[in-house]
Amino acid sequence: NxxxxxxxxxxxxxxxxxxxxxxxxxxxxxxxxxxxxxxxxxxxxxxxxxxxxxxxxxxxxxxxxxxxxxxxxxxxxxxxxxxxxxxxxxxAPESAISAIKERIDNGVTFMLPTEDSVWVGEELSRRFGLPYWQVAISATDANRFALRLARHLTKRKYILVFNYSYHGTVDEAFITLQDGVPIPRHGNIGPQTDVTQTSKVVEFNDIEALEKALAPGDVAAVLAEPAMTNIGIIHPDPGYLEALREITRRTGTILIYDETHTMSAGPGGYTGTYGLKPDMLTVGKAIGAGIPTAVYGFSEELAQRIRGTIDIEGADVGGIGGTLAGNALSMAAMRATLENVLxxxxxxxxxxxxxxxxxxxxxxxxxxxxxxxxxxxxxxxxxxxxxxxxxxxxxxxxxxxxxxxxxxxxxxxxxxxxxxxxxxxxxxxxxxxxxxxxxxxxxxxxxxxxxxxxxx
Ligand code: PMP
CATH class of the missing domain: 3.90.1150.10 (Aspartate Aminotransferase, domain 1)
Known part of the structure; x- marks a missing residue:
């Protein structure tokens, strides 16, 4: 060196x-x-x-x-x-703050939708190309819910992430490679189970390793940033994201792009900028100008597969959601931010x-x-x-x-x-x-x- x-x-x-x-x-x-x-x-x-x-x-x-x-x-x-x-x-972006303050003056959380949520759903579809959306309180939650839905649909056990990726405090993602062998990531506090039982990990930009990991058909989802950002910026090699899409599709693995940081690439994140076609997409942090909120989106095909599979009676104990998620304040913040700032x-x-x-x-x-x-x-x-x-x-x-x-x-x-x-x-x-x-x-x-x- x-x-x-x-x-x-x-x-x-x-x-x-x-x-x-x-x-x-x-x-x-x-x-x-x-x-x-x-x-x-x-x-x-x-x-x-x-x-x-x-x-x-x-x-x-x-x-x-x-x-x-x-x-x-x-x-x-x-x-x-x-x-x-x-x-x-x-x-405190001036162009968004007055709408956010007005919402605070008129009630923050009801566990009922507001008109802003419809505007936000439509705008997200336009930016990212995915037709359906849900809201969570944090990007971590959006990722956790996306993974649950992926396991729910595929009935598969594993999640795959890239070595040294970060997707929030998501248990399945704290796995790393040591001399090619998957081990729990350093610093992981009180894991509820051995992460190698829930997850696989390969290096980014390694098509062969990805192919091998997905071949058995036991991975529910790949959770990935389209360009890595949390161990420094790492761009995908030319053709890598195409290979990732092709292999996940061929093996019936759900591809989730986490755009929380790659939102820096453009108004529709990396996905919108480069016309990517994930099955699901998550994004949090900046989209509400710092008011806690995040979203996760679904392709038409995935939305069809999900519809009717979630029990309405048991929805509140299904492990997906949150009392404050999608509330009036976060929806107003997202609308004001997308409309006026980003x-x-x-x-x-x-x-x-x-x-x-x-x-x-x-x-x-x-x-x-x-x-x-x-x-x-x-x-x-x-x-x-x-x-x-x-x-x-x-x-x-x-x-x-x-x-x-x-x-x-x-x-x-x-x-x-x-x-x-x-x-x-x-x-x-x-x-x-x-x-x-x-x-x-x-x-x-x-x-x-x-x-x-x-x-x-
Ligand atoms: N995804 C990515 C790519 C992130 O970098 C982070 C946080 N750094 C998260 C998700 C989680 O965000 P939060 O801590 O707001 O839940």
């Missing part, structure tokens, strides 16, 4: 310590809240992932507007994380800014002849500390450099830029400006020069 040779690890450690010290000096109010929070919240945060930031403790937020937010120490940040896609719309025009603008982001990073990589690359998926970008794009999750995971990631993130954070934790991902929203992008390029350049010793 050329990286290891190039980066002076002692220097990296020294720089990281310096950044940690700077972080603590400049974020006293967040520290105070964190210390107080530890007395009532486990690890001082309301949700355990919130500890996984580069600083010594999380930054506590005061307010956010557009592509920016302010913390309790009054630092203003350019937000490229955008709630890990939940706020891909920008925070529009075709907005994507055009955001994608061209994402290209500018990549060009900026690439110029620094070239200047310093670094063995790094930058990738893009619509308005989602990502830099990698390796010199070739990984073809699959296994390759991507082996390129991880925790210390280097941490330094780059913290350097940026201390200079008012928030990157997505866990990897080097940046999302561009309708509110992100050219100045924001160029500021990132400048800070990225400085962090690299500091790392290489060209800057003190």
């Amino acid at each position: 050329r990286n290891v040779i190039m980066i002076n690890r002692n220097r990296l450690k020294e720089l990281l310590d310096k950044e940690l010290q700077l972080f603590e000096e400049t974020h006293p109010r967040s520290k105070e809240l964190f210390e107080r929070a530890k007395k009532s919240l486990i690890d001082g945060v309301p949700m355990n992932w919130m500890v996984k930031w580069a600083g010594s403790y999380p930054v506590f937020v005061k307010s956010g507007h557009g592509a920016h937010f302010t913390d309790v120490d009054d630092h203003r940040y350019i937000d490229f994380c955008l709630g890990d896609t939940g706020s891909m719309t920008g925070h 529009t075709a025009e907005a994507y055009d603008r955001n994608i061209s800014l994402a290209k500018r982001f990549c060009d900026g990073v690439e110029s620094v990589i070239k200047e310093h002849n670094l063995p790094w690359i930058v990738k893009r998926l619509g308005c989602r970008t990502e830099y990698w500390f390796r010199d070739t794009p990984p073809k699959n999750g296994g390759e991507a995971a082996s390129a991880a450099d925790y210390e280097l990631d941490r330094y780059m993130h913290l350097y940026a954070l201390n200079r008012g830029i928030l990157m997505t934790p866990f990897h080097n991902m940046a999302l561009i929203s309708s509110q992100t400006t050219v100045e924001d992008i160029d500021r990132h390029t400048k800070v990225f350049r400085e962090s690299v020069e500091s790392l290489l010793g060209a800057r003190v």
